[in-house]
Amino acid sequence: xxxxxxxxxxxxPGIFRDSFLLPHREEILRRIGHCQxxxxxITQKGHRSLEKFAMYHKEFGLHRLNSGxxxxxxxxxxxxxxxxxxxxQWQIDPEFxxxxxxxxxxxxxxxxxxxxxxxxxxxxVVTWKGGRGDRLPTAxxxxxxxxxxxxxxxxxxxxxxxxxxxHSSPDPADLFIYETHVxxxxxxxxxxxxxxxxxxxxxxxxxxxxxxxxxxxxxxHPYYGSFGYHVTNFFAVSSRFGTPEEFKSLVDAAHGxxxxxxxxxxxxxxxxxxxxxxxxxxGSLDQFxxxxxxxxxxxxxxxxxxxxxxxxxxxxxxxxxxxxEEFHLDGFRFDGVTxxxxxxxxxxxxxTCYDDYYGNSVDLDALAYLxxxxxxxxxxxxxxxxxxxxxxxxxxIATSQSDGGTGFDYRYAMxxxxxxxxxxxxYRDEQWPLSLLWQELNSRREDERTISxxxxxxxxxxxxxxxxxxxxGRAIYSCMERTNxxxxxxxxxxxxxxxxxxxxxxxxxxxxxxxxxEFGHPEWIDFPSAANNWSYQHARRQWSLVDNEDLxxxxxxxxxxxxxxxxxxxxILNASRARLIFVHEADKTIGFMRxxxxxxxNFHPDKxxxxxPVNAPTGRFKMVLDTDATGFGGHxxxxxDQVHLTLKGGAIQNDNSQLSLYLPARTAIVLAPGKGQ
Numbered sequence: 001x002x003x004x005x006x007x008x009x010x011x012x013p014g015i016f017r018d019s020f021l022l023p024h025r026e027e028i029l030r031r032i033g034h035c036q037x038x039x040x041x042i043t044q045k046g047h048r049s050l051e052k053f054a055m056y057h058k059e060f061g062l063h064r065l066n067s068g069x070x071x072x073x074x075x076x077x078x079x080x081x082x083x084x085x086x087x088x089q090w091q092i093d094p095e096f097x098x099x100x101x102x103x104x105x106x107x108x109x110x111x112x113x114x115x116x117x118x119x120x121x122x123x124x125v126v127t128w129k130g131g132r133g134d135r136l137p138t139a140x141x142x143x144x145x146x147x148x149x150x151x152x153x154x155x156x157x158x159x160x161x162x163x164x165x166x167h168s169s170p171d172p173a174d175l176f177i178y179e180t181h182v183x184x185x186x187x188x189x190x191x192x193x194x195x196x197x198x199x200x201x202x203x204x205x206x207x208x209x210x211x212x213x214x215x216x217x218x219x220x221h222p223y224y225g226s227f228g229y230h231v232t233n234f235f236a237v238s239s240r241f242g243t244p245e246e247f248k249s250l251v252d253a254a255h256g257x258x259x260x261x262x263x264x265x266x267x268x269x270x271x272x273x274x275x276x277x278x279x280x281x282x283g284s285l286d287q288f289x290x291x292x293x294x295x296x297x298x299x300x301x302x303x304x305x306x307x308x309x310x311x312x313x314x315x316x317x318x319x320x321x322x323x324x325e326e327f328h329l330d331g332f333r334f335d336g337v338t339x340x341x342x343x344x345x346x347x348x349x350x351x352t353c354y355d356d357y358y359g360n361s362v363d364l365d366a367l368a369y370l371x372x373x374x375x376x377x378x379x380x381x382x383x384x385x386x387x388x389x390x391x392x393x394x395x396x397i398a399t400s401q402s403d404g405g406t407g408f409d410y411r412y413a414m415x416x417x418x419x420x421x422x423x424x425x426x427y428r429d430e431q432w433p434l435s436l437l438w439q440e441l442n443s444r445r446e447d448e449r450t451i452s453x454x455x456x457x458x459x460x461x462x463x464x465x466x467x468x469x470x471x472x473g474r475a476i477y478s479c480m481e482r483t484n485x486x487x488x489x490x491x492x493x494x495x496x497x498x499x500x501x502x503x504x505x506x507x508x509x510x511x512x513x514x515x516x517x518e519f520g521h522p523e524w525i526d527f528p529s530a531a532n533n534w535s536y537q538h539a540r541r542q543w544s545l546v547d548n549e550d551l552x553x554x555x556x557x558x559x560x561x562x563x564x565x566x567x568x569x570x571x572i573l574n575a576s577r578a579r580l581i582f583v584h585e586a587d588k589t590i591g592f593m594r595x596x597x598x599x600x601x602n603f604h605p606d607k608x609x610x611x612x613p614v615n616a617p618t619g620r621f622k623m624v625l626d627t628d629a630t631g632f633g634g635h636x637x638x639x640x641d642q643v644h645l646t647l648k649g650g651a652i653q654n655d656n657s658q659l660s661l662y663l664p665a666r667t668a669i670v671l672a673p674g675k676g677q
Contacts, residue, residue: 213261
């Protein structure tokens with residue numbers, strides 16, 4: 001089990017190694033104390049475990065017993081609940097009426113074994129004072145949509161034989177994450193399936209060298225175009241991709257390839273849909289959510305959980321437990337953490353100083369839930385990986401609980417991709433501020449592990465552009481042949497490689513790539529909607545482009561494989577911070593060391609440099625990666641595996657040994673120490 005906060009009221013938890021937090025010490029200790037007190041209340045001061053508390057999915061919903069079936073639901077405001085479905089010819093039947101068992105709203109009914117059967121469709125009719133509505137159970141584990149009426153129904157899912165797992169979770173490894181979306185992973189127009197992903201995409205990810213997949217849109221969501229972020233049924237695998245067993249098979253196959261499987265978990269908000277989702281489930285607006293305006297996320301058109309309610313904590317923690325136990329997931333990327341933390345969801349705020357975090361704008365109950373979630377999953381699986389999608393920079397999110405933090409293993413370095421887009425939009429190549437770039441790439445707290453990336457799904461969505469689209473524009477449709485000699489193509493291909501390499505080489509503790517971006521996938525992501533006449537044209541991945549050796553896309557993919565392999569072979573992500581050797585703004589060159597290797601980048605659009613002096617430890621250095629190699633779509637201006645020897649003295653600092661390098665324009669090289677030949 002990972003360490004948790006042993007003494008949250010200690011005068012010097014490790015988080016205060018950052019002396020700039022000391023002026024906020026009282027407030028930070030109050031927040032740590034609030035989280036610990038919440039834990040103690042739930043566990044009755046340690047006399048029961050969080051595992052015994054997180055039982056929502058086991059207590060509620062439809063469950064088959066040896067003697068029959070039992071169904072329970074939580075609906076405090078309801079006055080009656082009936083089950084209707086194929087077993088009742090979709091009519092209210094008194095034999096399928098639930099009985100209120102407790103004053104706090106637990107309803108229950110028992111049924112004989114013949115009352116329900118595998119794949120039977122059903123839903124609830126919930127009645128409350130002044131109203132009635134069709135609803136799906138709050139803990140439903142299978143939901144399907146009728147292709148004609150488009151109505152969603154719950155489905156009994158009790159296959160005769162349980163899934164037989166073949167592989168265990170891989171051992172911990174350097175974190176190279178391949179962010180994916182099953183539905184858009186196929187090339188044909190339509191919605192991809194778990195089976196297709198398992199057979200066609202997983203082998204590509206393994207070949208590319210990544211060590212984990214992060215799957216989006218797993219939880220059921222009625223609107224495909226929401227990218228999976230408007231969840232209605234938190235315990236249900238989205239049926240548009242396949243069955244629960246097919247998702248288990250995908251996870252199992254990934255484990256067989258030594259790939260960890262993470263899931264995007266959306267606990268930051270819930271769909272406002274009322275028939276399919278949780279909103280107004282029992283006729284009240286505040287069963288799971290805040291009442292009034294606080295319960296509505298205006299920008300996202302969704303509902304905001306009230307994390308102060310014990311049953312909400314039970315529901316959400318149980319949800320994490322369910323995905324771990326039922327589907328053997330290895331970790332979670334928590335979506336929308338900033339929105340959870342701040343009453344105003346962090347909208348329109350710059351967060352330029354620590355004062356912005358320690359006023360009265362933070363929802364302490366949301367903070368406590370995140371604390372509990374991390375403590376819970378790490379107790380269940382010590383190697384479980386939790387990642388915070390948190391854009392404000394809230395201190396301590398990825399600091400251990402023993403040091404006074406919230407306990408996430410990693411946080412995304414979300415400022416880096418935004419900065420790359422800003423560079424491409426606002427600066428000419430010859431004006432790139434390399435010192436500012438260095439600062440952005442390395443701006444992270446010492447006590448928090450981060451995951452860097454040049455672009456994720458956010459940058460690829462309609463309304464923005466991928467890096468390759470920014471670099472190529474419409475020329476991407478006509479100028480990607482390997483025989484093309486235009487400056488447009490060379491610039492785009494060269495910078496695409498250099499951007500990714502410097503991002504990975506300076507990454508804190510992990511690196512992420514969104515599916516297809518490793519080969520410069522053209523165009524954007526746009527799911528079917530009325531605005532595009534319900535087209536799937538941009539909701540797919542064109543793998544045939546990367547498979548075509550006559551196109552530059554294959555070169556970019558080949559480089560990405562070499563880059564990831566180099567980083568893995570030399571332990572880049574486990575090494576201490578990169579150490580800057582030099583920045584030359586006029587030359588547009590930058591050099592640094594990490595893991596004993598030397599990285600040198602010449603971003604200049606047209607100037608190549610001969611005998612460029614670079615300070616280095618005395619010895620031999622072999623070139624292990626060259627972005628200009630012909631196999632990577634470059635001009636081949638450097639000799640493969642070139643060995644360089646340091647020289648004493650030089651043009652910059654006579655008391656240091658130096659390398660004398662040829663640096664072609666728009667080229668980066670990586671040198672590793674060794675004897676060489």
